């Protein structure tokens with residue numbers, strides 16, 4: 111019997127509505143696989159927790175999480191209660207960094223049963239490898255009054271080792287895919303310190319992978335390609351901010367931010383990895399029972415893959431697509447089903 | 463007789479192919495309007511010029527340009543000859559900054575006769591107001607070997623005055639439009655010095671415009687909205703980088719980067735403003751005679767608007783749309799016409 115310990119953090123807003131279906135999917139996956147169990151422990155860390163305790167998680171929160179093999183997260187943020195940069199840097203980004211989850215993996219894939227807003231999506235199937243530990247998201251910088259003005263400086267910080275490992279991960283991921291093609295998101299024409307450096311590292315690491323086709327595209331043009339020719343892309347490697355933008359855009363072309371999954375990976379497996387959907391806490395629809403559980407359940411599949419249970423993970427994804435193809439979809443996808451109806455329908459198909 | 467002096471810089475690649483049609487459109491506009499002439503002088507500043515002179519423009523290039531009322535630019539950059547950051551910072555970005563063109567105006571509009579890649583574009587009509595003089599495009603930063611690593615720092619620099627004037631411009635622009643709605647592109651959850659500051663300024667300036675509807679949206683979500691619900695947006699105000707990304711994405715949903723125009727404005731009119739299409743020099747198609755002249759010609763219309771000749775500008779835009787609706791379009795739009803065929807067809811309609 112293999113037993114995997116998971117910390118579950120539903121977080122805020124619709125995170126609390128969709129996480130239960132992700133948890134049920136994991137439990138069912140263990141059952142279907144056999145000889146496997148997920149031992150899950152839930153933590154109430156969230157903006158509500160902040161209101162009570164003045165922090166997003168206890169001071170020893172990171173240490174507590176280190177005892178687990180993975181973290182299953184819903185969503186973080188309630189901007190009317192806690193400013194976003196406080197809640198996110200106090201929980202989501204803190205975990206990503208402390209746990210050295212330096213890769214954020216985000217598939218962008220045309221799904222059965224979902225209408226893409228693109229007229230002719232041509233079966234796009236992209237894997238975005240997002241650098242997840244440094245770059246544009248940096249606490250270095252500040253404000254001052256200077257001369258007749260107020261000046262704010264925000265530092266983006268890129269290290270060679272941090273850039274190399276993200277880019278190398280992307281090449282290795284491409285090596286396992288059919289098309290074997292890596293596109294690097296850059297902006298070396300406008301951003302003249304970090305991005306020419308990024309290009310240089312991409313070129314150097316790329317030479318280790320002569321069998322992989324490789325190209326660099328400016329982030330502005332690349333964003334347009336997500337709309338005009340997404341089917342030409344395979345693996346896309348991007349800095350923290352560029353990856354953030356491309357993957358929401360990716361969720362957009364998929365048909366809804368409510369279905370997109372993501373995995374914050376510590377490839378060295380020294381620390382737990384964290385699995386969370388791309389969507390946020392969506393306070394505007396929280397409590398209405400209409401949040402889409404697909405993103406969270408597809409995220410469960412990414413966790414199954416991570417632990418080597420690709421077979422049962424694929425079954426779960428098939429069940430998700432079957433359910434959507436049967437028209438059992440939430441309002442964000444143009445349907446009328448509730449969170450529970452969609453979640454239960456997926457679980458029922460998964461059981462079959 | 464009103465005489466307006468224009469510096470024309472075709473620049474690199476397809477810039478040289480499309481600028482002549484923009485120039486002809488301006489000449490014809492003056493004729494149609496009557497009592498008006500554009501006196502145009504051409505400058506060969508470009509990457510080729512760099513190869514010969516070791517600089518993108520002469521040392522006194524900026525002083526020369528100050529004698530003109532506007533600059534009409536094609537495209538800059540030939541990355542195989544001159545690194546992009548050298549060519550762009552040596553010409554395009556240098557002019558934007560030295561001439562205090564702190565606003566970059568970019569319409570994102572569904573056009574007659576152009577098939578949008580969106581299945582249901584619903585007549586979107588967005589005006590992006592891009593901060594054009596500071597922000598993420600900054601020469602401050604550098605590289606060093608530190609500890610066991612190499613570290614690159616890129617500073618984004620925002621000033622209160624620079625942020626305020628861009629945001630105020632956006633509110634004023636919204637006041638002249640039907641919908642009167644400004645969306646601010648932010649990322650204050652991830653980027654914690656500059657973007658919370660940007661939000662603060664947006665809130666403060668916004669209070670001067672109680673009649674304008676106003677909201678902030680994170681750049682990741684906003685990028686998705688350009689695909690999932692562009693018709694809900696009106697004016698979008700964005701930092702230099704975010705505006706760059708959104709407007710290429712905007713060109714993407716319009717149907718081709720080849721049709722999108724832009725205006726680098728010095729609203730104080732102390733320095734010449736510069737008009738240039740959104741597309742680049744496209745060395746891959748240069749010389750084939752298939753570059754789309756629409757972006758450059760629509761850019762000429764923006765120049766006409768800037769000088770107060772909105773009527774004739776509208777006629778030019780109508781001629782562009784009529785031509786595209788008649789199926790006279792270049793390959794980027796799915797057609798078979800050449801640069802010359804499209805350009806001449808537009809000019810012929812414009813003459814009528």
Ligand SMILES: CC(C)[C@H](C(=O)O)[C@@H](O)C(=O)O
Nearest residue numbers: 299300330550554706740742
């Ligand atoms: C060429 C490049 C530096 C430029 C920019 O990023 O500003 C271009 O993309 C644009 O949008 O005008």
Ligand SMILES: CC(C)[C@H](C(=O)O)[C@@H](O)C(=O)O
Nearest residue numbers: 198202354388390651652682
């Ligand atoms: C909430 C926010 C800080 C976060 C990010 O930008 O990383 C989110 O957008 C994401 O993509 O996971």
